[in-house]
Amino acid sequence: DQQVKQNSPSLSVQEGRISILNCDYTNSMFDYFLWYKKYPAEGPTFLISISSIKDKNEDGRFTVFLNKSAKHLSLHIVPSQPGDSAVYFCAASARNQGGKLIFGQGTELSVKP
């Protein structure tokens, strides 16, 4: 069963505009969420995280929003840059699961100049 879902396999955005990547989860025990950026044949790069006690976290151009009642989180990138083109994964962990991350299937973002 897919506990973390990214329903959009791909997203195309114009440079300078906002990119919004979405993620849904089903397990109410998840209490920590992360976004990673990945290039082919490389390890994921950590972008930003959010604890379930918050509903928003910002870091530069990246903002993550968490809606616990809807079991939904989103990553906003503003403004989008061509260098942001990559696959983005959301991941979740539960308090009693230590360092076990459950990943979504990823969304490939393409930012066009």
Next chain:
Amino acid sequence: KAGVTQTPRYLIKTRGQQVTLSCSPISGHRSVSWYQQTPGQGLQFLFEYFSETQRNKGNFPGRFSGRQFSNSRSEMNVSTLELGDSALYLCASSLTGGSNEQFFGPGTRLTVL
């Protein structure tokens, strides 16, 4: 601070052989998690080690095993390799696991012929 390192970066093995992959975490990190990435299954959690003990385990057969040393370096072993074990194997380290960011290494690309 040096990042997570993994060796070797590439491996080619034949069915039935066994393989050992190595991971050196970021200095001071005590939790090491291993993940398998394949095109069909995405990023899947294998296991996590913390203070030389396996703390969590994913849904993989017993052919997949690991260990962690007193300096937090970790190895994973796959015995009796199958074609389906061809994948990118990633390790990630964090301070203590749980609600901590995990930082990934570049991965080991394993090809089983």
